[in-house]
């Protein structure tokens with residue numbers, strides 16, 4: 001599960017904790033990861049004055065584009081999660097909790113009216129952030145030849161010689177013409 005009923009935890013005192021196993025699927029992380037993308041992890045949730053503090057880890061494998069060769073590859077991603085969820089409804093009285101005076105109205109993570117702590121949007125956002133730095137398909141990715149566009153992981157080309165030294169290129173041209 002990726003969403004949990006925290007009504008009981010909210011009734012407990014500050015500092016009360018629960019451990020949850022994260023297991024489920026994410027959708028619409030980005031164009032390459034429309035989903036379902038399986039995600040696994042765990043979450044420790046602590047009762048704090050305004051709601052709940054969720055801390056944990058999640059792991060998923062996403063499709064990513066190598067920034068050197070532009071190939072699509074599978075990237076393993078570990079997410080370190082720490083988020084505060086604010087309660088919207090008093091779990092005992094059922095009354096809506098108003099924002100305190102002077103509190104900004106930044107969109108925060110809210111525990112639903114039905115006391116559901118839903119981690120999916122947080123996981124999605126962390127996954128988006130993790131995949132922005134797309135990384136390399138492999139540590140020694142050779143990339144694409146900037147001149148002819150050859151994928152140098154799979155083929156070689158002769159452009160490099162020409163690029164290294166224009167005189168050699170001229171010589172190469174000369175040799176070609178004398179063939």
Ligand SMILES: [Zn+2]
Nearest residue numbers: 066069137141
């Ligand atoms: Zn690559």
Ligand SMILES: [Zn+2]
Nearest residue numbers: 145148157159
């Ligand atoms: Zn080339």
